[in-house]
Amino acid sequence: MFPNKKIQELVGTRVQVEMKGEKHLLEGTLASMDDHLNLYLTDTSEMTNGTKSRSMGNVVLRGNNIVLINPVKA
Amino acid sequence: MFPNKKIQELVGTRVQVEMKGEKHLLEGTLASMDDHLNLYLTDTSEMTNGTKSRSMGNVVLRGNNIVLINPVKA
Amino acid sequence: MFPNKKIQELVGTRVQVEMKGEKHLLEGTLASMDDHLNLYLTDTSEMTNGTKSRSMGNVVLRGNNIVLINPVKA
Amino acid sequence: MFPNKKIQELVGTRVQVEMKGEKHLLEGTLASMDDHLNLYLTDTSEMTNGTKSRSMGNVVLRGNNIVLINPVKA
Amino acid sequence: MFPNKKIQELVGTRVQVEMKGEKHLLEGTLASMDDHLNLYLTDTSEMTNGTKSRSMGNVVLRGNNIVLINPVKA
Amino acid sequence: MFPNKKIQELVGTRVQVEMKGEKHLLEGTLASMDDHLNLYLTDTSEMTNGTKSRSMGNVVLRGNNIVLINPVKA
Numbered sequence: 001m002f003p004n005k006k007i008q009e010l011v012g013t014r015v016q017v018e019m020k021g022e023k024h025l026l027e028g029t030l031a032s033m034d035d036h037l038n039l040y041l042t043d044t045s046e047m048t049n050g051t052k053s054r055s056m057g058n059v060v061l062r063g064n065n066i067v068l069i070n071p072v073k074a
Numbered sequence: 075m076f077p078n079k080k081i082q083e084l085v086g087t088r089v090q091v092e093m094k095g096e097k098h099l100l101e102g103t104l105a106s107m108d109d110h111l112n113l114y115l116t117d118t119s120e121m122t123n124g125t126k127s128r129s130m131g132n133v134v135l136r137g138n139n140i141v142l143i144n145p146v147k148a
Numbered sequence: 149m150f151p152n153k154k155i156q157e158l159v160g161t162r163v164q165v166e167m168k169g170e171k172h173l174l175e176g177t178l179a180s181m182d183d184h185l186n187l188y189l190t191d192t193s194e195m196t197n198g199t200k201s202r203s204m205g206n207v208v209l210r211g212n213n214i215v216l217i218n219p220v221k222a
Numbered sequence: 223m224f225p226n227k228k229i230q231e232l233v234g235t236r237v238q239v240e241m242k243g244e245k246h247l248l249e250g251t252l253a254s255m256d257d258h259l260n261l262y263l264t265d266t267s268e269m270t271n272g273t274k275s276r277s278m279g280n281v282v283l284r285g286n287n288i289v290l291i292n293p294v295k296a
Numbered sequence: 297m298f299p300n301k302k303i304q305e306l307v308g309t310r311v312q313v314e315m316k317g318e319k320h321l322l323e324g325t326l327a328s329m330d331d332h333l334n335l336y337l338t339d340t341s342e343m344t345n346g347t348k349s350r351s352m353g354n355v356v357l358r359g360n361n362i363v364l365i366n367p368v369k370a
Numbered sequence: 371m372f373p374n375k376k377i378q379e380l381v382g383t384r385v386q387v388e389m390k391g392e393k394h395l396l397e398g399t400l401a402s403m404d405d406h407l408n409l410y411l412t413d414t415s416e417m418t419n420g421t422k423s424r425s426m427g428n429v430v431l432r433g434n435n436i437v438l439i440n441p442v443k444a
Contacts, residue, residue, distance in 0.1 A: 003260035038077035059144040070281040112151035133218040186299035207366040225408035292429040334373035355440040
């Protein structure tokens with residue numbers, strides 16, 4: 001399964017997304033994505049050292065600044 | 075709703091935009107956007123630790139250096 | 149007005165351009181731009197803490213490494 | 223053999239991938255790739271100083287933020 | 297004159313090129329360029345604090361990692 | 371000679387490649403390249419302060435994260 005498809009599978013579920021920059025980790029519900037891997041997350045929190053440090057609500061993430069995406073283990 | 079559409083919805087409202095670089099956060103009124111997610115903001119301020127640290131007026135932000143965009147809670 | 153058009157409007161005027169990297173701010177006269185937002189500035193100075201720290205003359209700035217562009221208030 | 227082909231050869235094997243950012247090294251089984259060099263890894267671990275420091279399971283890596291890819295010597 | 301044309305004009309002359317990364321400045325003779333602003337320099341030196349710190353000979357610079365280009369004042 | 375052609379000339383020879391990130395220098399035999407300047411190197415070593423600090427074997431380097439390429443003087 002191609003990487004893009006893998007992310008599409010995750011729509012509707014909780015994901016962690018690591019952005020460029022030091023220790024910049026977000027967790028949210030993946031609402032949508034596009035071909036550039038731009039992501040739209042809802043109910044998003046910034047994570048610091050494994051705990052939610054800030055609540056951010058709805059955010060759009062620019063695809064080219066995403067380092068990695070992984071599912072949150074339920 | 076696709077990420078791009080989500081941002082288009084925000085035109086005319088206050089948004090926070092995190093740019094690449096350390097703690098580089100801007101808040102302004104989203105006046106326009108294009109397909110590259112280049113943004114044109116008016117009445118823009120640089121934010122430091124949650125408060126406005128510098129008034130910048132009109133700014134154009136280069137899309138590929140945007141990390142994330144989220145609406146300012148009214 | 150689209151972000152690109154907004155910059156085109158600024159041709160012939162003084163602009164500040166923030167480049168990627170720490171505190172890398174340039175001020176010059178915007179002589180020309182292209183679709184990639186590559187900029188050609190004349191009479192350019194590097195700015196440090198709000199004052200001109202180095203005179204650079206004519207410079208070409210690579211569009212993808214531009215963070216933001218804003219007009220210098222006259 | 224072109225660089226892309228070289229990576230395709232590695233599908234199904236363990237690879238190390240260095241991402242942008244300081245000392246950001248991942249090791250996993252390369253499950254798939256696409257033309258942008260986006261990678262899908264399974265059984266992924268973050269590596270610190272040559273040892274596994276964190277188990278991450280399935281991850282998608284954004285191609286443009288990959289610095290280098292090399293096979294894990296068996 | 298468009299930014300690209302401006303650089304083309306500089307072929308055959310000495311230029312300074314600032315690359316991404318901290319204080320990464322190169323000076324060389326611009327031998328050729330392409331549409332991506334990839335540059336080929338000959339007789340290149342790395343510059344530190346305004347003096348040549350290392351001789352590098354022929355180098356190819358990746359366009360997207362170029363921050364700015366300016367002519368060396370003769 | 372265009373920058374790309376210059377690199378193609380180097381296939382089969384030893385090259386040094388500087389990647390994005392602090393002091394990230396690799397030396398290897400350039401086995402192949404593609405249009406994105408993705409490179410495939412064999413017999414690769416990481417260089418620290420001018421000496422080989424780590425042997426890495428075969429590596430694929432992502433073109434957009436390459437800062438510069440230069441031939442190793444024989």
